[in-house]
Amino acid sequence: MHSKLDRRKKYTRMVLKESLMKLLKEKSISTVTVKEICTLADINRSTFYSHYMDQFDLLNQIEEEIIADMNETLTSYNYNQDDQTLQMTEKIVEYVAENSDVCTTLFSEHGDSGFKKRVMMVASDHTVKNWLSAYPIDSEISEYVSIFTISGSIHILENWLKNGMDKTPKEIAELINNLTNKGLSYLQ
Structure with missing residues (x-):
């Protein structure tokens, strides 16, 4: 029963x-x-x-489930190694792909604007701090680097979703990692 x-x-x-x-x-x-x-x-x-x-409250519960899933995925990786960072990024992109309908809606103008900020904070807590430890950066600008990296990554994911996920999760993860690690110089 x-x-x-x-x-x-x-x-x-x-x-x-x-x-x-x-x-x-x-x-x-x-x-x-x-x-x-x-x-x-x-x-x-x-x-x-x-x-x-x-x-x-219903929307908040949906968002909390996604944040919890992201936290669980991100805590299971060691970000100090480049291949681990790529695998972690790929897992997040795969998660977005598996939940594309919900993620597209929540990232849209009709979703909660605070959700995108919360996603950025989770990603920053897990990834950017580890990327920054690999590349010693002045603490005064580390926050700017973090915001730039995470917001750029989220916009890549948003655009990828809008384009019907026209590339594989691995390709998007590699793009995000390469832009994060090498900037635009990786394109040359």
Whole structure:
């Protein structure tokens, strides 16, 4: 009986998340209503409120799951070696590819603008600090280097998603790593 409830709960949450993602493709979170989510999910509002406080709470839960997955992926790698850094970057790109629908929506103008900043902080905490330790940089400019590297990487991922993932995750990971490690000089 307990597993039946767990399956029902998982199904309900999955349908609500999918419904919110569909709505966010068309409009911003501030204009989405709980009623719209429930209608699309074919779930009554009392069921929705037994799981989430409102549409913002639902969006936050989706974002938290992605951040937790990214943290788990990033903590499993040793970034001090170039090949490990490339493997870690490739894992993140593969994760984005596997979750392309959600990532495209969350990175869009209809998603939560704070989400992109949170992704940047996670990536910075795990990767840039290790890249910076490999390349001694004055602490006064390390924050600028970190922002430049992470925001550039996120924009590459956004563009890749918009282009229908026209390159493999490995190619995108190599591009990000090469630009991070060598800058534009790698193109020559």
